[in-house]
Amino acid sequence: MQSHCPSKTLLFLLWPLLLGACRSAPKLGAPAGPDAAGIDSVLQDLYAVISGPAGEPRDWDRFRELFAPEARLVARAGATDQDGMRVQVMTPDDYIRQAEPYFAQSGFHESELARRVELFGDLAHVFSTYESRVAPEDELPFQRGINSIQLLRSADGWKVLHLTWESENDRRPLPECYLISPP
16 A cells, blocks of 8 residues: 655655755644634634534535635545546535535534644645544544645635545545644
8 A cells, every 4th residue: 555645764864855944844733823723713614614413504604704715625536537537626605505405414524633734924735634424423434534725814814715625435545644633
């Protein structure tokens, strides 16, 4: 099984270069100060607004507020076509139209397992590992995966510009390094 996390050997060999190049770079994990609070708030609200029991209306106005104008959500489909790329690109309103019938019939509770954050200026990239359950008390999730979220800071705070997700499957299990948040 191929891992997409850096190997210990590779990190050992590259350590002198990485140490010099990244001495002043922010650490992966949770940023400090107002960035941390802003990004954390957006992610908490993002998971909370899509979660709930069957038939419970979601706060779609809050959902829309989390996204920048022209934002896109991209679902990576499990099966692939000839070129290996099968995706569904949506606006936040497209997502709402597609999700509402499902949420009317089924409970859906998604929660974050781990998070990796990288920051540069007003740009943030978050790898947010998630798990989904029909009910929060379900022992096992029916799905796990990674949300890749790009955020931009504006005068109104952090906004989601792009959110792509892919679910774990038998051919592509979640690597261990994405199941634990860095310190």
